[in-house]
Amino acid sequence: MDSALRRIVIVGGGTAGWMTAAALSRFLAPGTDITLIESDEIGTVGVGEATIPAIRVFNDALGIDEAEFVAATGATFKLGIEFRNWGREGETYHHAFGLLGRGLGLLPFHHYWCRAEALGLAKPLGHYALNKVVAEGNRFAHVTRADDSPLPPLPYAFHFDAGLYAAFLRRFAEARGVTRIEGKLAGAERNGETGDITAVMFGDGRRVEGDLFVDCSGFRGFLIEGELAAGYDDWSHWLPCDRAIAVPSSSTAPLVPYTRATARTAGWQWRIPLQHRTGNGHVFCSSFTSEDEACALLLATLDSEQLADPRTLRFTTGKRRRAFVGNVVAIGLSSGFIEPLESTSIHLIQTGVNRVLDLLSSGPVTDAARDEYNRRFDFEMERLRDFIVLHYHANQREGLPFWDEVRAMPIPDSLKRRIALFEDNGAILRDGDELFDIPGWSQVMIGQNLRPRHAHPIAAQVSEAGLTQFLGSLERAYVADAARLPHHAAYLRNFAPMTNNGARS
Numbered sequence: 001m002d003s004a005l006r007r008i009v010i011v012g013g014g015t016a017g018w019m020t021a022a023a024l025s026r027f028l029a030p031g032t033d034i035t036l037i038e039s040d041e042i043g044t045v046g047v048g049e050a051t052i053p054a055i056r057v058f059n060d061a062l063g064i065d066e067a068e069f070v071a072a073t074g075a076t077f078k079l080g081i082e083f084r085n086w087g088r089e090g091e092t093y094h095h096a097f098g099l100l101g102r103g104l105g106l107l108p109f110h111h112y113w114c115r116a117e118a119l120g121l122a123k124p125l126g127h128y129a130l131n132k133v134v135a136e137g138n139r140f141a142h143v144t145r146a147d148d149s150p151l152p153p154l155p156y157a158f159h160f161d162a163g164l165y166a167a168f169l170r171r172f173a174e175a176r177g178v179t180r181i182e183g184k185l186a187g188a189e190r191n192g193e194t195g196d197i198t199a200v201m202f203g204d205g206r207r208v209e210g211d212l213f214v215d216c217s218g219f220r221g222f223l224i225e226g227e228l229a230a231g232y233d234d235w236s237h238w239l240p241c242d243r244a245i246a247v248p249s250s251s252t253a254p255l256v257p258y259t260r261a262t263a264r265t266a267g268w269q270w271r272i273p274l275q276h277r278t279g280n281g282h283v284f285c286s287s288f289t290s291e292d293e294a295c296a297l298l299l300a301t302l303d304s305e306q307l308a309d310p311r312t313l314r315f316t317t318g319k320r321r322r323a324f325v326g327n328v329v330a331i332g333l334s335s336g337f338i339e340p341l342e343s344t345s346i347h348l349i350q351t352g353v354n355r356v357l358d359l360l361s362s363g364p365v366t367d368a369a370r371d372e373y374n375r376r377f378d379f380e381m382e383r384l385r386d387f388i389v390l391h392y393h394a395n396q397r398e399g400l401p402f403w404d405e406v407r408a409m410p411i412p413d414s415l416k417r418r419i420a421l422f423e424d425n426g427a428i429l430r431d432g433d434e435l436f437d438i439p440g441w442s443q444v445m446i447g448q449n450l451r452p453r454h455a456h457p458i459a460a461q462v463s464e465a466g467l468t469q470f471l472g473s474l475e476r477a478y479v480a481d482a483a484r485l486p487h488h489a490a491y492l493r494n495f496a497p498m499t500n501n502g503a504r505s
């Protein structure tokens, strides 16, 4: 690393701060001075508990032993998300990770399924997603494409205790030389010419100098907004939920290997199973229901004993207009928030850290690096936004004012184009290397009852008998594959049971 970036200061010790500290301490050259500042008085959000499979790339890159991590964070395995009542009340679909059926020739699987469904030959889409079939049986095992295994790989993520994950990464980072300072920052000093931040200051006069500042201070954006006024693109006209109430409850059997997202009157409720408890939360729109009503609904629908008082979090969906300004880069909630429906926030921390490492590790901050960081950040956030808006917009929950409004609202042009293409002949526009893939988009579009008007001409060439045989053989294979796997709870007990102090037994 160039001496121009010798001192890195991370403001914030939530999931974002400690993920950043762990990765920078692991990958930057020895001699880089990394300081993390956090305030016990302010605390952390700490409710990020569900992830997507890419988290494993992050943990693996750091060299974290998976069993040690699972035991230390009370983690369980996650094969996807079950969406209840998002199309019509009573309907359920899964967004399962991994493959969806098998493509034939040029076309992805969903085209054949749509044609078969129109002919009355198909079972619901989830019957052809191995992760969903395995999840529904509450099973799990590590499956790679071994020569002796008949199963395709089973991509998975984790549910974990975010507070314990931050503590785990803190141990990792401190062991690699990161200095932690506890205290509440009160301000910053700027370079009179460049406007760059030169130091951050505590109320008692202590100061910490740096060359690069990573703002992980949460929603408040202590540096990126408080000092540098980066601006915020407010997306609440597309994603109007603005509050969440979180409450833990006891763990229950069976220990399901998936997140549940249930649509409610004016929002939705998450259920995230951990080894030692269940995370629950109600995300809602305060213009359509009061906090008291939302809390009462959450508590009335818990399926196990409440373990603590409910906690309310307020947010505005959107993103920082520029996530990287001067020598400050915002990572985590300080850079924006698109609500937790597809468990993407921790992933966004990971990609932010990746971009920092990619663009900055060999030199000082340049305009080109900042611009490229911001371009990639905008691209990622806008694609994710469209994916989440789709869940709300394509609903048939008629007669409920919140759902009527989000169904009728104008949506981003980019999403309009995707829906129009799909509704024509089932084509799915996947934009560059955006996060969600064709199986992800097709499961949500079909799950929310969008359908193509015409079968794709290539799918239409397969005979009815051929379709029946194709779908039947896939379904039978997946049922048989799933039955070979152990139950999730039993597998976890053997792999990495949590102990009371969060260490592996």
Ligand code: FAD
Pocket: 011, 012, 013, 014, 015, 016, 017, 037, 038, 039, 040, 042, 043, 044, 045, 046, 047, 048, 049, 050, 051, 162, 183, 184, 185, 186, 216, 217, 218, 219, 220, 222, 244, 246, 281, 313, 315, 331, 332, 333, 334, 340, 343, 344, 345, 346, 347
């Ligand atoms: P925070 O946790 O808010 O941490 C901010 C840090 O900055 C704290 O350490 C604080 O002390 C420090 N700080 C702030 N100001 C100062 C100051 N002046 N001086 C010193 N220190 C300061 N993500 C997922 O991936 N999956 C999920 O299932 C999920 N669910 C969520 C549900 C809800 C309701 C919400 C709101 C978020 C959810 N997230 C989820 C997002 C996830 O919680 C966050 O991305 C993650 O916790 C990162 O937060 P953070 O570290 O950016 O901010």
